[in-house]
Amino acid sequence: MVINYGKHFIDDDDLKNVLNTLKSNKITQGPQTINFENELKKYFKSKFCSVVSSGTAALHLVGKALNWKEGDVILLPAITFLATANCVEYNNATVCLVDVNKNQNTIDVNDVDRKIRKYRKKVKAIIGVDYAGYPCDWIKLKKIAKKYKIVLINDNCHAMGTAIKGDKGYALKYADIITHSYHPVKSFTTGEGGAILTNNKIIDSKIKILRNHGIVNREKSEKLKPWLYQMKYLGFNYRMSDINAALGRSQLKKIDKFVKKRNKIAEIYDKNFQKLKFFEVPPRNKDILSSYHLYNLKIDFKKLKKNKRDFFIYLKKNLINAQVHYIPIYKQPYYKNKYKFKHVDYPNSEIFYQNEVSIPIYYSLKEKDITYILKKIFQYFSRCK
Numbered sequence: 001m002v003i004n005y006g007k008h009f010i011d012d013d014d015l016k017n018v019l020n021t022l023k024s025n026k027i028t029q030g031p032q033t034i035n036f037e038n039e040l041k042k043y044f045k046s047k048f049c050s051v052v053s054s055g056t057a058a059l060h061l062v063g064k065a066l067n068w069k070e071g072d073v074i075l076l077p078a079i080t081f082l083a084t085a086n087c088v089e090y091n092n093a094t095v096c097l098v099d100v101n102k103n104q105n106t107i108d109v110n111d112v113d114r115k116i117r118k119y120r121k122k123v124k125a126i127i128g129v130d131y132a133g134y135p136c137d138w139i140k141l142k143k144i145a146k147k148y149k150i151v152l153i154n155d156n157c158h159a160m161g162t163a164i165k166g167d168k169g170y171a172l173k174y175a176d177i178i179t180h181s182y183h184p185v186k187s188f189t190t191g192e193g194g195a196i197l198t199n200n201k202i203i204d205s206k207i208k209i210l211r212n213h214g215i216v217n218r219e220k221s222e223k224l225k226p227w228l229y230q231m232k233y234l235g236f237n238y239r240m241s242d243i244n245a246a247l248g249r250s251q252l253k254k255i256d257k258f259v260k261k262r263n264k265i266a267e268i269y270d271k272n273f274q275k276l277k278f279f280e281v282p283p284r285n286k287d288i289l290s291s292y293h294l295y296n297l298k299i300d301f302k303k304l305k306k307n308k309r310d311f312f313i314y315l316k317k318n319l320i321n322a323q324v325h326y327i328p329i330y331k332q333p334y335y336k337n338k339y340k341f342k343h344v345d346y347p348n349s350e351i352f353y354q355n356e357v358s359i360p361i362y363y364s365l366k367e368k369d370i371t372y373i374l375k376k377i378f379q380y381f382s383r384c385k
């Protein structure tokens with residue numbers, strides 16, 4: 001069987017919860033959704049939470065709620081999933097890509113500063129991505145955001161379960177809004193799903209209206225005419241169903257267990273890869289517990305005169321499905337054509353892309369699988385020094 005870079009884990013509790021919901025009277029937005037939102041608020045220490053149909057929908061709605069429009073500039077890292085940039089495009093604003101830093105693979109604060117000085121008041125928001133589960137330099141980002149009065153967003157899709165100094169609610173200490181994705185390869189899953197968490201009541205109520213077609217004042221209207229509903233904004237159907245929320249509720253109970261196991265696997269990988277200097281392991285810091293959404297190994301293929309493509313083919317032949325997270329946004333045809341981005345402007349992202357390989361890490365990965373993966377990788381590089 002192929003060992004994928006990531007995988008979900010479903011147990012009997014998950015099955016029972018979903019089945020009970022399927023047998024209930026409400027399978028779209030209902031009690032499971034409300035309870036799931038309350039449990040998310042508690043775990044991630046937010047005042048408000050809106051669950052939605054995906055992490056992409058969450059980002060789209062954030063831009064809508066903040067009224068992004070043509071001419072607005074939104075800063076985001078060059079290394080992230082497409083959705084982080086696409087949400088800017090959906091709102092007709094301008095994507096401004098920022099290089100990542102060398103070691104943490106997160107948005108480079110010096111480049112953020114440069115870009116703000118270049119675009120000045122047009123910059124409306126910074127989206128940081130806690131890449132692979134390792135947090136951005138949020139202290140510095142918050143300072144910058146405060147100085148220039150810019151909204152700070154944490155696309156936290158990789159880092160549910162990450163903690164700074166033991167605090168799993170760290171993200172909203174710095175960012176104004178955070179977004180989650182509950183896609184199956186993430187820290188925990190709802191199948192498809194996402195959420196927006198914030199301490200800002202106005203933003204939250206806008207999001208709750210926009211995820212449900214832009215319909216407002218339903219209760220008030222019902223008193224006037226029982227059938228009445230009023231659409232005030234152009235909204236969407238981005239609701240999460242109670243079936244997905246039921247799964248999310250039992251999955252959330254396991255998040256700490258999932259993260260603990262991922263840390264255990266990362267420790268074994270680190271210990272082995274650190275033996276050879278051409279491997280670079282993910283960043284570590286005693287104050288940070290990473291969710292290890294990914295285990296991003298960096299290999300200096302150029303120096304070793306090895307070909308990354310050959311390595312991937314070799315892994316595939318050996319039933320190991322690695323991946324690259326991510327192809328830099330500026331290399332994607334849509335963005336390259338529209339913005340005329342030049343790779344020379346992103347030196348760290350370029351090196352990252354040459355070297356990065358995401359190797360399997362997930363809760364149900366067995367010890368014998370880890371041993372096998374290590375054996376195969378070390379075999380491939382056996383003649384390298």
Ligand SMILES: Cc1ncc(COP(=O)(O)O)c(C=O)c1O
Binds near residue numbers: 056080084157
């Ligand atoms: C950083 C980041 N942002 C946004 C998303 C989008 O989430 P979803 O797949 O739930 O739409 C992802 C998903 O892979 C992601 O990794």
